[in-house]
Amino acid sequence: MDLKPLFEPRTMAVFGVSSSNYRHPANEIFNKNLLRYPVRVYGINPRGGTINGQSIHKSISDVPEPVDLAVIAVRADLVLEVMVACIEAGVRSAIVISGGFTEVGRQDLQEKIVAVAKEAAFPFIGPNCLGIYVPSRVDTFFLPGERMVTPVVGNVSFVSQSGGILVDQMIKFTSEGVGFAKTISIGNKALLGELDILDYLAADPSTEVIAFYIEGFGENAGREFVLKAGKCGKPVVVLKSGKSPGGSRAVSSHTATLAGDYASFSAVLSQYGIVEAVNELELVSFCDSLSAYVKSGYAKPVEGRVGIVTVSGGHGAIAVDACTARGITVPPLPEEIQDELRKNLSPSVQGIAALGNPIDLTGSGIDEDFVATARIFFAREDIDCVLALLLPYIPGITSDLGAKLSSVARQYGKPLIAYVPHVEKYAMLIEGFNLNGAPVAPSIEGAVLMVDALRRNRP
Amino acid sequence: MIDSRYEMFRIIEAAGADGWVLEPAAKRLFSLAGFDVPRFTLARTPEEAVRFAREIGYPVVAKVVSPRILHKSDVGGVAVGIGDDGRLEEVFQRFRGMGGFLGTIVEEMASGIELILGAKIDFQFGPMILLGMGGTGVEIYQDVALRMAPLSRKDALAMIGGLKAHRLLEGYRGAENVDREKLTETILSFSSLVVELEGRIESIDVNPLLCSSRRCVVADARIVLRK
Numbered sequence: 104m105d106l107k108p109l110f111e112p113r114t115m116a117v118f119g120v121s122s123s124n125y126r127h128p129a130n131e132i133f134n135k136n137l138l139r140y141p142v143r144v145y146g147i148n149p150r151g152g153t154i155n156g157q158s159i160h161k162s163i164s165d166v167p168e169p170v171d172l173a174v175i176a177v178r179a180d181l182v183l184e185v186m187v188a189c190i191e192a193g194v195r196s197a198i199v200i201s202g203g204f205t206e207v208g209r210q211d212l213q214e215k216i217v218a219v220a221k222e223a224a225f226p227f228i229g230p231n232c233l234g235i236y237v238p239s240r241v242d243t244f245f246l247p248g249e250r251m252v253t254p255v256v257g258n259v260s261f262v263s264q265s266g267g268i269l270v271d272q273m274i275k276f277t278s279e280g281v282g283f284a285k286t287i288s289i290g291n292k293a294l295l296g297e298l299d300i301l302d303y304l305a306a307d308p309s310t311e312v313i314a315f316y317i318e319g320f321g322e323n324a325g326r327e328f329v330l331k332a333g334k335c336g337k338p339v340v341v342l343k344s345g346k347s348p349g350g351s352r353a354v355s356s357h358t359a360t361l362a363g364d365y366a367s368f369s370a371v372l373s374q375y376g377i378v379e380a381v382n383e384l385e386l387v388s389f390c391d392s393l394s395a396y397v398k399s400g401y402a403k404p405v406e407g408r409v410g411i412v413t414v415s416g417g418h419g420a421i422a423v424d425a426c427t428a429r430g431i432t433v434p435p436l437p438e439e440i441q442d443e444l445r446k447n448l449s450p451s452v453q454g455i456a457a458l459g460n461p462i463d464l465t466g467s468g469i470d471e472d473f474v475a476t477a478r479i480f481f482a483r484e485d486i487d488c489v490l491a492l493l494l495p496y497i498p499g500i501t502s503d504l505g506a507k508l509s510s511v512a513r514q515y516g517k518p519l520i521a522y523v524p525h526v527e528k529y530a531m532l533i534e535g536f537n538l539n540g541a542p543v544a545p546s547i548e549g550a551v552l553m554v555d556a557l558r559r560n561r562p
Numbered sequence: 563m564i565d566s567r568y569e570m571f572r573i574i575e576a577a578g579a580d581g582w583v584l585e586p587a588a589k590r591l592f593s594l595a596g597f598d599v600p601r602f603t604l605a606r607t608p609e610e611a612v613r614f615a616r617e618i619g620y621p622v623v624a625k626v627v628s629p630r631i632l633h634k635s636d637v638g639g640v641a642v643g644i645g646d647d648g649r650l651e652e653v654f655q656r657f658r659g660m661g662g663f664l665g666t667i668v669e670e671m672a673s674g675i676e677l678i679l680g681a682k683i684d685f686q687f688g689p690m691i692l693l694g695m696g697g698t699g700v701e702i703y704q705d706v707a708l709r710m711a712p713l714s715r716k717d718a719l720a721m722i723g724g725l726k727a728h729r730l731l732e733g734y735r736g737a738e739n740v741d742r743e744k745l746t747e748t749i750l751s752f753s754s755l756v757v758e759l760e761g762r763i764e765s766i767d768v769n770p771l772l773c774s775s776r777r778c779v780v781a782d783a784r785i786v787l788r789k
Contacts, residue, residue: 325686326710356765356786357700358680358692362708367684370708374717 104226106295106303108195110285112171112241116145116194118185119177120159122152128200128245129176130154135248142241145170163192170194174234174243179203182230183215190223198243199229205291206231217293226299232290233266236273238283246270257282258311258398259390260304262297264289264318272316272386279545280537281391284309296321297328305335311397314340314390319364325371333375338393338560342380343368376561385552388544392553393560395542396518403516405487407431407558410480411461413492414468414500418522418547419461422490425551431558434485436460447475469499474507481515488554492522492547495529505535505543512541518557522550566594567758574762574787580629583785585667592768592780595755597748599780602669608654611668612647621645623669624653625782630662632784635698643671672781674774675730675740679749681711681756681766683788689756693721693749695730696770703727713753718746731773740773748778764788 115136119129129146134155136144145166146159153159160166163173163185173189175182179201189197197220204213213230220227228234234243238256242248244266251270254277261276263269266288273286284307287300297315304310313335320328332339346365362370372379378393380386396405409426411433413419423433436444441458448456449469456472457463460480464472473491480489491508493500505521512519521536523529525545536543544550573591577583583591586604593599601618604627605611615622626639634640639660641653650668657666678696683689687710694706707721722728722745733739748771756766764786772779 320686356767359765362682371710
């Protein structure tokens, strides 16, 4: 099945728009696409009427041009009829927003629409979902535009079994400056599930990192998923819910007890180099880091050996603790290298800086001291990533530091990750890193998570 | 080879009604599949037990065989280091009082580090292989590595290296080491066996797998069948 019309529609029809109920979910979908996106959108309702100055078509066959995507938000028992009409009219794909299927025990309704779609090789997402959001192209979320953040265009695509989790993460990713290629709420995944979407995203040139929120797989579907994801050539990050053992199933063997559902899930992901995020903070940190890493085109695998540079001994110590807890090493700098570095530092810090790794430039450190340290770190064989922990209130640090340090990182082809407190006042410093391909974490722990993502990603 | 495969499936067929394969049959299955299994017999009488123990030489291990006892240690159904006829007869009489008693396994004492080699057919991921520190404390220590089958050699080595206690396998503080190559081969053969039996089983515990510098022995095995 060709999913291009689904994700990159030029024309769409929205079923169920209402000329009287302005808050009808279908109206939100119609209006936002009409007013904000390049897709040509047509409203459908047998009662006709007008919406936002456009006339509502009484039938899909009245639409004057071929339709790539139908958005179906009618009552569950009417979905089948609408889908049949779409197929007959030559519509190429659909998103079924409507709930009222397997999630409320109506397997029968769901089976009928799946049978019809399969017969006609008609791809659809849902039911019981929000559908898709593709920045600058199309948005089938029924959420009023003004209540949502506007995600930036980026290289991460996010697939979620839960619409609520998807939207919530879009807000969090956006506040960290992580952009999306596509976001997809797959709902009941009656026809198209994780596997189909993974295939599409693996081949999609705008997607460079693929993130999933997964509640669970069907029988053996997890096996197929990891086999595909492990060799799709792009980093795959998974957040799983339902980690606690459910119910009191009688377990008859030690192996069955020890290899519970979640233990197996987690072990298999890591076996195939898929990065498991255990919570929201990990999810956004991992995606942020992998997104920047892939975009920068760094080829060397990161084994997790970091050089840490800061202007505060405490920050260095906390970072080392966080690294150690995750199996990331902080190799000490040999004496002769320390001597060489000391010569390159500004006179005011030469005598007082601690140069073992972590390197503490002290409160007298200036931009150029960071640059000199980064050069020494990046040149070393036993260091594959640099963490810069910045305290922007130190007088010697300027808002140019991000651009300066990032250019050193690119020169050596190794990733740079920064920590800067995320407050409005320091936005320019943060952007100096972000716009030059280096991710910035809002906490020391977050910065270490970013290193961990690179270490665990083994495509 | 074809005969031994047929024989393996026949053992599983025969155990169908109990829901699991009793130790003597499970060990025969492992033996047919080429695993190192200790010399043992299923003795129905104290006389048979003593005759076999004298033949292989004391000390021996005795274990109760009953379709109603899935975890033998929990009910005192395992006796190790039995040194003479009198002690063996005494243990036999005690086992005879246990529910569903079919006989007593008498087998040679194998030595080594106790590992567990397990399999589970997972709903989402299919056959999974588990390697861990074994014995009766396995669920307390929970020092295990899990992988989806079939395993590559690299997977098997990573599982061994991934155990917290892996240094114990390398001759820690002067103790005997474990033959890593033999252990790796045992894990890989087990992975193949599990893939072959996938449709029939729910889980397998080989616990303990006794590993030393000379052998990797399937000292006990339990195969739980798919319902």
